[in-house]
Amino acid sequence: MVTDSAEKLLAEVQAIVGEEFASAEVEERILASYDATRRASLPEVVAFPRSAEEISAVLKLANRGKTPVYPRGAASGLTGGAVPVAGGIVLDLRRMSRILEIDEDNQVATVEPGVTVSDFQTEVQRLGLFYPPDPASADFSTLGGNVAECAGGLRAVKYGVTRDYVTGLEVVLPQGDIIHVGARTLKCVTGYDLTRLFVGSEGTLGIFTKIHLRLIPLPPARRTLLALFDSPEAAATAAPRLLKAGILPAALEFIDDATIECIRKQQPLDIPAAARGALIIELDGDEASCVAGIAVIERACSENGALETRRADTPADRARLWPSARPPRPRFSRPSRTSSTRTSASCRRGPRKCSAARAKSAAGMASSSPTTATSARATCMSTSCSRTAKRRMPKPKPPRPKS
Ligand SMILES: Cc1cc2nc3c(=O)[nH]c(=O)nc-3n(C[C@H](O)[C@H](O)[C@H](O)COP(=O)(O)OP(=O)(O)OC[C@H]3O[C@@H](n4cnc5c(N)ncnc54)[C@H](O)[C@@H]3O)c2cc1C
Numbered sequence: 327m328v329t330d331s332a333e334k335l336l337a338e339v340q341a342i343v344g345e346e347f348a349s350a351e352v353e354e355r356i357l358a359s360y361d362a363t364r365r366a367s368l369p370e371v372v373a374f375p376r377s378a379e380e381i382s383a384v385l386k387l388a389n390r391g392k393t394p395v396y397p398r399g400a401a402s403g404l405t406g407g408a409v410p411v412a413g414g415i416v417l418d419l420r421r422m423s424r425i426l427e428i429d430e431d432n433q434v435a436t437v438e439p440g441v442t443v444s445d446f447q448t449e450v451q452r453l454g455l456f457y458p459p460d461p462a463s464a465d466f467s468t469l470g471g472n473v474a475e476c477a478g479g480l481r482a483v484k485y486g487v488t489r490d491y492v493t494g495l496e497v498v499l500p501q502g503d504i505i506h507v508g509a510r511t512l513k514c515v516t517g518y519d520l521t522r523l524f525v526g527s528e529g530t531l532g533i534f535t536k537i538h539l540r541l542i543p544l545p546p547a548r549r550t551l552l553a554l555f556d557s558p559e560a561a562a563t564a565a566p567r568l569l570k571a572g573i574l575p576a577a578l579e580f581i582d583d584a585t586i587e588c589i590r591k592q593q594p595l596d597i598p599a600a601a602r603g604a605l606i607i608e609l610d611g612d613e614a615s616c617v618a619g620i621a622v623i624e625r626a627c628s629e630n631g632a633l634e635t636r637r638a639d640t641p642a643d644r645a646r647l648w649p650s651a652r653p654p655r656p657r658f659s660r661p662s663r664t665s666s667t668r669t670s671a672s673c674r675r676g677p678r679k680c681s682a683a684r685a686k687s688a689a690g691m692a693s694s695s696p697t698t699a700t701s702a703r704a705t706c707m708s709t710s711c712s713r714t715a716k717r718r719m720p721k722p723k724p725p726r727p728k729s
Contacts, residue, residue, distance in 0.1 A: 439470025
């Protein structure tokens with residue numbers, strides 16, 4: 327049921343973002359009610375802003391009415407930060423999905439927060455550049471969400487995490503002020519490092535509307551190895567020992583027995599029955615060092631109990647191997663309403679299109695969404711209500727939004 331106050335709030339938000347881009351329909355509210363923690367709570371209004379100025383105006387409005395505001399990317403977060411536990415307004419940022427600039431000479435880029443990680447990686451790779459942070463959710467999670475969570479991922483050991491690539495941000499503060507921290511260049515070393523303060527702040531300090539990212543040259547060669555072990559413990563024990571072999575892998579992924587069972591059922595990898603644990607090891611660099619390095623890693627795997635090792639040398643071999651370590655797009659994450667392109671035109675589709683169908687599919691999300699979080703963080707971005715509440719997570723169950 328939409329109350330008079332919710333109707334008033336909707337009208338005020340619509341006056342800022344446009345009628346088509348704010349909704350209080352129950353389907354749209356359900357879609358904005360949860361994240362990968364499976365906690366769920368209905369917001370009053372969902373808005374799809376297009377600019378920092380619109381977000382600023384919504385936050386000023388929210389401050390006047392002490393209304394909580396929740397920024398939201400792809401809702402794949404495992405900390406509960408995007409769940410509107412106190413109702414209010416959800417700002418779905420996936421309409422802000424333009425790659426604004428890729429500066430090849432200076433190896434930096436500027437993006438809007440709704441660009442997905444894999445779309446960005448693909449674009450920079452076309453230019454011989456590399457954005458290393460690579461969470462397993464890269465195909466659907468947004469760069470805004472990655473910055474807010476300081477996402478790590480498969481390449482963290484060699485290349486670091488999201489924090490190591492953010493050089494500057496445009497941020498809308500809870501009161502609605504738009505500020506810039508850091509810079510679009512690497513050389514910005516004086517003064518307080520406010521950029522680092524914002525990275526990992528889970529939406530509690532402000533909403534990122536532009537993100538400046540550092541890039542590095544794309545390594546010319548890549549080699550991947552699958553090592554099979556007779557138990558998850560054997561694989562886990564071998565992993566740190568491989569690092570001592572003197573080769574730093576670009577990615578090192580542990581696969582447990584339950585995951586191997588799923589792979590056996592779903593993928594043509596032909597894994598022997600004795601294998602109950604595995605490691606995927608990827609090296610990158612120049613061709614010669616990759617070839618030599620993979621031989622060293624193969625030897626180290628055998629010396630540390632591997633039943634078998636398999637090389638994946640061609641892109642096709644690698645593509646067959648990596649999906650086993652990458653989840654498919656979860657059902658809790660509906661496709662974004664725009665695909666990110668370099669300076670793409672703005673989306674003209676409103677939130678109402680097909681929202682009933684999307685909500686229906688979202689309602690069935692529970693069976694496929696992973697849950698590992700142990701606490702949920704509720705953030706209220708209204709100045710007069712800037713609390714952060716931590717709560718214990720119940721056992722995972724399908725989301726039942728509160729109205
Ligand atoms: C299958 C799966 C695999 C995953 N693998 C990894 C992994 O390998 N490594 C890893 O680190 N994480 C991983 N995650 C967790 C998750 O994908 C990351 O935390 C990701 O960064 C969240 O991005 P999102 O766009 O989904 O953000 P959301 O879940 O929508 O939001 C996450 C938080 O960021 C805030 N937020 C979103 N956008 C903005 C913005 N523009 N400004 C300010 N705050 C904002 C939200 O309020 C919320 O607090 C995985 C999750 C899943 C479901």
